[in-house]
Amino acid sequence: MLENQPGWRLAALLCFALGACVSPESERYSEVTGKSAPQPGRDHHSFANPDALRVTHLLLDLDVDFEQSVLSGYAELEIEHVDRDARKLILDTRALNIERVESRGAGGAWREAGFELGEEVEHLGRPLVIEVPADAATVRVHYRTSPSASGLQWLTPAQTAGGRHPFLFTQSQAIHARSWIPLQDTPQVRMTYVATVRTPPELLAVMSASNQIGTPRDGEYRFEMPQPIPSYLIALGVGDLAFEPMGERTGVYAERPVVEAAAAEFADTGRMLEITEKLFGPYRWGRYDLLILPPSFPFGGMENPRLSFITPTVIAGDKSLVALIAHELAHSWSGNLVTNATWRDLWLNEGFTVYVESRIMEAVYGMHRKRMEDALGYQSLLEDFEELEDRDEVLAVDLRGRDPDDVFTDVPYEKGRLLLVYLEQHFGRETFDRFLRGYFDDFAFRSITTGQFLAYLDEHLLEPHAGIVSMAKVKKWVFEPGLPRDAVLPHSDAFVNIDAVRSRWLGGKIAAQDIDTSQWTVHEWLHFLNNLPDELDHELLVALDEAFALTDSSNAEIASSWLEIAIRNGYEQVYDRLEEFLVGIGRRKLIEPLYKTLVKTDEGRETALRIYAKAKSGYHPLMITTAEKILYPTKP
Numbered sequence: 001m002l003e004n005q006p007g008w009r010l011a012a013l014l015c016f017a018l019g020a021c022v023s024p025e026s027e028r029y030s031e032v033t034g035k036s037a038p039q040p041g042r043d044h045h046s047f048a049n050p051d052a053l054r055v056t057h058l059l060l061d062l063d064v065d066f067e068q069s070v071l072s073g074y075a076e077l078e079i080e081h082v083d084r085d086a087r088k089l090i091l092d093t094r095a096l097n098i099e100r101v102e103s104r105g106a107g108g109a110w111r112e113a114g115f116e117l118g119e120e121v122e123h124l125g126r127p128l129v130i131e132v133p134a135d136a137a138t139v140r141v142h143y144r145t146s147p148s149a150s151g152l153q154w155l156t157p158a159q160t161a162g163g164r165h166p167f168l169f170t171q172s173q174a175i176h177a178r179s180w181i182p183l184q185d186t187p188q189v190r191m192t193y194v195a196t197v198r199t200p201p202e203l204l205a206v207m208s209a210s211n212q213i214g215t216p217r218d219g220e221y222r223f224e225m226p227q228p229i230p231s232y233l234i235a236l237g238v239g240d241l242a243f244e245p246m247g248e249r250t251g252v253y254a255e256r257p258v259v260e261a262a263a264a265e266f267a268d269t270g271r272m273l274e275i276t277e278k279l280f281g282p283y284r285w286g287r288y289d290l291l292i293l294p295p296s297f298p299f300g301g302m303e304n305p306r307l308s309f310i311t312p313t314v315i316a317g318d319k320s321l322v323a324l325i326a327h328e329l330a331h332s333w334s335g336n337l338v339t340n341a342t343w344r345d346l347w348l349n350e351g352f353t354v355y356v357e358s359r360i361m362e363a364v365y366g367m368h369r370k371r372m373e374d375a376l377g378y379q380s381l382l383e384d385f386e387e388l389e390d391r392d393e394v395l396a397v398d399l400r401g402r403d404p405d406d407v408f409t410d411v412p413y414e415k416g417r418l419l420l421v422y423l424e425q426h427f428g429r430e431t432f433d434r435f436l437r438g439y440f441d442d443f444a445f446r447s448i449t450t451g452q453f454l455a456y457l458d459e460h461l462l463e464p465h466a467g468i469v470s471m472a473k474v475k476k477w478v479f480e481p482g483l484p485r486d487a488v489l490p491h492s493d494a495f496v497n498i499d500a501v502r503s504r505w506l507g508g509k510i511a512a513q514d515i516d517t518s519q520w521t522v523h524e525w526l527h528f529l530n531n532l533p534d535e536l537d538h539e540l541l542v543a544l545d546e547a548f549a550l551t552d553s554s555n556a557e558i559a560s561s562w563l564e565i566a567i568r569n570g571y572e573q574v575y576d577r578l579e580e581f582l583v584g585i586g587r588r589k590l591i592e593p594l595y596k597t598l599v600k601t602d603e604g605r606e607t608a609l610r611i612y613a614k615a616k617s618g619y620h621p622l623m624i625t626t627a628e629k630i631l632y633p634t635k636p
Contacts, residue, residue, distance in 0.1 A: 041188070041449050043342045044400045045175050047118070047127035048184035052086035053079050055184045056228075060195035064205070064238055066166045069147040069154040075181050076140045079132070089132050089139060092178035092185035093117070094125030095146035102142075105135035113139065123403045125178050141182045150621045151176030153296060159618050160239065160294050161255040161312075165203060167239035169293050169309065171302060171622065174343050174404040177231040188341040188447045190228035197221050199238050206253055206291055208235040208304035213243055213251070227285065227305070228445055230339055235304035237291050246270055249283075254292035258312060262292045265315045266325050268364055273329060275363045280333050280356065281437050284444070288329060296586035298620040300324045303331030303353075311587050313556035320522035321557060323361055323373055330356035333440050339447040343404035347395040347478075348453055351416015352436075358417065372523035374417075374490035379530060381414035385482065393481035395419070396450045405622070418487055419477045425488045426469050427461065435461045450478060495527045502528055505540075512543040522555055529561040534568060541571045551577045560590040567597045567604060575607065583615040586623045595630045605631075 059076035079089060103113040113136075118127040130139055145152060155167040170180060178185040197205045201219035209223035225234075237253070244263035245251040247270030252262045269288070277283050290310050301324050302309040308328035314321040334352035354377065362370040385393060388409060395416055397407055424432040438460060458471055476484055498520075504510045517525070529550075545551055550562040551574045559581060566574040582591055598608035612627055619627065 041341055043186040043188055045124060045343060045404045046184065046186035047090050047092050047124065048186055048189065049090045050184055050189045052083040053089045054082050055189055055191050056080050058183060058191050058193040060181065060193065062197050064168060064197060064199045066154065070145050071180055072144040074140050074142045075183065076138055077183065078138050079136065087132060089130045091128040091182045092125060093128045093182045094179040095149060096182055097144040098128060099142040101130050102140045103132050103136040104138055106137045110140065128182050143182060145180050149179040151179040153620045155294055155296065159296065161257045162240050165240040167294055169237045170235050171298065171620065172234055173232040173302060177234055181234065183231050185231045187230040187232060187339050190230055190445065190447060192228050193225045193234060195223045197236065203238050204241040205236065205238045206241065206307060208233055208307050211289065211307060229305055229336065230447060233304055233336060235309060249273060249287050251289045252292060253289060258292055261315055265319060266290060266322060268322065269325055272326055272360050272364055276329060276356065276360055279359060279433060281440050283332055284337065285332055288332065295584060296618050296620055298586050298588045298623045300587065300589060301328040303328045303335055305332065305336045313585055313587050313590065316555050323357060326360040327353055327357040330360060337445065338440055338443040341447040341449045343407050344396055344399055345450045346407050347412035347416035348448065348450065350412040351419060354413050354417040355420040368494065371490060371492040372494055375492040375495055376523060376526060377414045378490050381410040384410040390481040395478045415483065418483065421488050423469065427465055494524055498524050498527050502531065512547040517548065522557060525558050526561055529565060532565060536569050541566065541569060556585065556590055560594065564593050564597050567594060579611050582611050583618065586619045588623055588626055592626055595627055599630055
């Protein structure tokens, strides 16, 4: 094998750094697919040319116009001349109105710069090609966003918790930053940034940067992010926000009707932060605050540094869904500190983060809860395996010619975590923790590829402990579909008991009202519901609903699971609640399965179309794209 040959490690490091090697995996890939293998380190989802001219700092100056649903102003980009002969700076844009471009040398005057917008490319937008003189140090782009920008959601007062003021939030991952800022929209380019944002004076603006607690509402806000971050972590929120502290370094921003409940729900955030520092090294971002968004936010959370964006659907009243907070916090090490260089390498962000999340939950809430949550994650992965093609079951997935949002399945998350669990089990927790802490230190504030990680893993873990796990075994995890036969799979004794109760109920040995659920957690309920047979008699559904009022559950996770079961079995009593649920929230994880289940029948499809027509105006552009792929599968 290649990794056992003399000098392999140095060759691999050089090869992966330069993106120029042809490995046996590459040759095998070509044989199987008929395509050339993906080139390590090349970002197929960006027009940018950072190998020639690289952006190192961003200055934003933006006005927020709620009446027109646009941001307008300029972006100043400080550039490093990697190639001294390069005279064209290429930026990523999507649906931006570029008004004019200027450049200047160090300390010089601004002068007009020639520019050209290239042709639209599916999934990617349009390249902005700017002529830059040899002495150019900074480029300024004056622009306006589109009202339909894919990275922005504009909400009317009626779509907010307060009901009196509008709300704006951004979602830049994976490549949506280019829809509201012209920049090098690739995770391999890291930059610092400062911003000035002007809003209506009654509103507060916050960003993934330094937010001054108690800043006066004067309609003009200034921010600074001194650590270099990739473009997808630049984030902005504007609304009628209040702040509630949760500790010395943690707090919550939210609309006034929500802020107290959120602070109570997430009160353990400071403890999570301290535990993660003890495990994996210092938190390097200053404060860690949360912004609770309106329910239209399409994700559970987004790890924007210093200020994670969070869905209100995890405010359950009993801290049962706070693993999501642990996940977003964990990204402060895996993802924000050490970042995937391309979206092919997403598992380096998400697999590591789910692993760290699990360790946080174990330390804060105990092994019993950790095991249940790990088992639910594994079940979700198996469900994805049933739907995905083999090509999407690998960790280093080929995304060429595809929307990078397609990579966000459970594979990079849960399969990635299981790889790290496998390594922990074989090398021991103490040894693996030491390796992981060194990994975060050595690659701090860098963006790396899968290949760079494998070379580092070999040098710092596999070779020093030779004979335990081979590189060939690790590569099976990374480059082959499914799970290896010797994967260490999660198990929960609590779920064994739930399985027994479910079997007794389905077998008619116990009535629904006699099931003792008084000590059940949300996780046990989800295991009970998610593992019911696809087909259930109407009488069983009625009995279960009457006993536990599942249709009226205020827990969004339980409600989503129950509604999917009800749709699948034609339990029409839930349809008023179903419409309320689909119209009221926009979190893809919770509502995408409901639309998918509805369209499996003609009657259900009619219901889905009717509800979607009502719900669409409140959905984020990403959720609209997801829904319309389901509802109109043949639409060009």
